[in-house]
Amino acid sequence: MSKRPKPYAISVAPMMDWTDRHFRYFLRLITKRTLLYTEMVTTGAILRGDKHRHLAFHQTESPIALQLGGDHPEHLSECARIGEEYGYSEINLNVGCPSDKVQEGNFGACLMGTPERVAECVAAMDSATRIPITVKCRIGIPGKDRLEDLSDFIRIVSDAGAKRITVHARIAILEGLSPAQNRTVPPLRYEDVYEIKRSYPDLLIELNGGIKTLDSASDHLSRVDGVMIGRAAYENPFLFANADRIFFGETDSPKTRREVFDSMAEYVTKRTEEGEKPSRILRHLLGAFHEVRGARLYRRLLTEKMHRNPEPRLLQDALRFIPSEYLDQRLEKEISRIGSVL
Ligand SMILES: Cc1cc2nc3c(=O)[nH]c(=O)nc-3n(C[C@H](O)[C@H](O)[C@H](O)COP(=O)(O)O)c2cc1C
Incomplete structure (x- = not known):
């Protein structure tokens, strides 16, 4: 069976505290086909916490990707397996979050400094499941922020089995900026993401960061396989009213x-x-x-x-x-x- 994910042209980003099951249910009433992501769920929350509270979702929310946070291959593979049992369409690994708390746990964006570790995690998750494993990362981190670094990261992680890579087109600054500042201060570098797609034409590459309209998503789609929208989706969910018609060929009229x-x-x-x-x-x-x-x-x-x-x-x-x-x-x-x- 091929584990290649479906090529969703558009998705709504994982956002802690925002993209919980209730918001996803709401979005699903507006768009049936857009790929939705959970908030990041840490492996600790699943393995030692109230698993059901973190993972349960309404069947209408599918297609839905579970985003995991962690850096331990065994823990991640166990959580990926559990996620598959719950009915998630894909499992995504967070390699983009710059928060101090996440860095203390040695996961999120700081993992961009150790692509081999990410590869181990991805390989373990991939062999534990029959659903696609994907990765969400940044352009880079300080000291590893050249296009070549990103290209190495993408090669190593995709060789390990990641089938789609979402790139938030900014570096993550790991000291001195809050997560919110890390979503606005480092400049957007879309060109780097386009270049990655040119270098890895067979890999599904999704672009994220600063996209506010479906028109601009359409523009990016001539150069990448997918576009992920975060804050604009939360601030204006009806932005997605025509997403199914524009990106998925649906003919039904949008709901009022x-x-x-x-x-x-x-x-x-x-x-x-x-x-x-x-x-x-x-x-x-x-x-x-x-x-x-x-x-x-x-x-x-x-x-x-x-x-x-x-x-x-x-x-x-x-x-x-x-x-x-x-x-x-x-x-x-x-x-x-x-x-x-x-
Ligand atoms: C409130 C909030 C929470 C976020 N939580 C996560 C998260 O759990 N996992 C993740 O990978 N990114 C998280 N992000 C980052 C978004 O997924 C996205 O990469 C970022 O907002 C840039 O996209 P945008 O410009 O379309 O908002 C969060 C963003 C916001 C605003």
Whole structure:
């Protein structure tokens, strides 16, 4: 059986605290075909923590990649195997996170300094599973930030079995910058990622970093196999309303915002009955509207009430502030603009 992953043209990035199962459920109502990633889950959390809490997901979230954080081949291969059992489509290794905590554990971006170690991890994960193993990395780290270093890293890691490499097109600075600064301060170097694709034409290369519209994703796709969008997906999930039509050849009309929110209201009710705190879900919907009349009142009502045992109808009540014509609009023309058309 080939373990080559499907060539997803577009994906939503792994983001700690953001791309949890509730946000992914929400996104899935907007795009059925985009590849979604979990937040990074450390091997320790799976092997010694509440595995089910970290790994359970709703079947509609597929295709979905589980992102693991760790540096120990045996631990990673065990977690990859467990991830496969849970039904994940792919397992991804985080080689891009620059946080101090992650560095203390010797994983994330600092692993770019030891490609052989990453290769051992990838090989172990690959032999433990039947699903594709992929890697998300940076352009480099200080001292190893030339294109040749990245090229060596990619060769070593792909020889070990990584089938798709996502490159966040910035170096990670391991000292003196917060993770948030590490997503803005080092300059974007898209050209390096294009060059990697030219050097490894058979390898699936996905580009990440600073992409805010589907139009610009389309531009990059003439030079790489896939584009990963992070912050813009969280800040404006309806950006993806036309992703299935543009990138996956679907012909169905996108849902209206009201249709999506009606489904979310049902989801909030169901999950709350099962014991979830409504605020864990509703927090992801706070930023769903931009620049439209009533958005501030919508946000204020949700923020004020969502933590205090809210009424089941809280979401619908908040939506009353948003103009009907906006909620009922088919998003066919608003392909890639952030913000409203009203
Ligand atoms: C809140 C937040 C959490 C993140 N957590 C992760 C993570 O768990 N794993 C990871 O590989 N990258 C993580 N990232 C980085 C993103 O995956 C992505 O590489 C980065 O935001 C650049 O893409 P963008 O410019 O499209 O946002 C995180 C980013 C944000 C904003």
